[in-house]
Amino acid sequence: MRKLSMDELNRMSVDEFKESVKKPVIVVLENIRSAYNVGSVFRTADAFLMEAIYICGYTCKPPHKEIKKTALGAEDSVSWKHFENTNLAIHELQELGYRVFAVEQAEGSIMLNKLNYLPGDKIAVIFGNEVTGVEQETIRQCEGCIEIPQFGMKHSLNIATAAGVVLWELVRGPLAP
Numbered sequence: 001m002r003k004l005s006m007d008e009l010n011r012m013s014v015d016e017f018k019e020s021v022k023k024p025v026i027v028v029l030e031n032i033r034s035a036y037n038v039g040s041v042f043r044t045a046d047a048f049l050m051e052a053i054y055i056c057g058y059t060c061k062p063p064h065k066e067i068k069k070t071a072l073g074a075e076d077s078v079s080w081k082h083f084e085n086t087n088l089a090i091h092e093l094q095e096l097g098y099r100v101f102a103v104e105q106a107e108g109s110i111m112l113n114k115l116n117y118l119p120g121d122k123i124a125v126i127f128g129n130e131v132t133g134v135e136q137e138t139i140r141q142c143e144g145c146i147e148i149p150q151f152g153m154k155h156s157l158n159i160a161t162a163a164g165v166v167l168w169e170l171v172r173g174p175l176a177p
Helices: 014-019 035-047 065-071 086-095 136-140 159-172
Strands: 023-030 050-056 080-083 099-103 123-127 144-147
Touching: 023 035, 023 086, 023 159, 035 050, 035 065, 035 159, 050 086, 080 086, 086 099, 086 123, 086 136, 099 159, 123 159
Parallel strands: 023 050, 023 123, 050 080, 099 123, 099 144
Antiparallel strands: none
């Protein structure tokens, strides 16, 4: 076994990425305080060919030095849009036919590995602030909450880690009946 070279990875150009067919998933970032976390989510969204990132509230947006440091160019390939508040983003997503879920530990939440959806369903997932999570008002506007099963003491993940887990599960596809 040997590690592949950069040439062997056959990476897309920014233009090829922008023209490619995306997964029908939009990531919503609500009041994320760390630009490094935002950059990391951009990089994950690029890796999994997500449709877009919606940046809400005081979450910083490109161009930003700390986003650039962790995104490694993904801030140029992944489409993004800024909204003053998450309510406006949710309204647009619902009008576009997206099923909107908050990623949060909540009463009646759906465990990520039990999320039921069909191939081709358009899904938006909202990730909240590192300390306070997704706003309660935002949760009220969602179809439901997705919870990542956790078994240790802490029962919390960094937002960039949580995004990686959730987006990978959505890319893998819906559960078989």
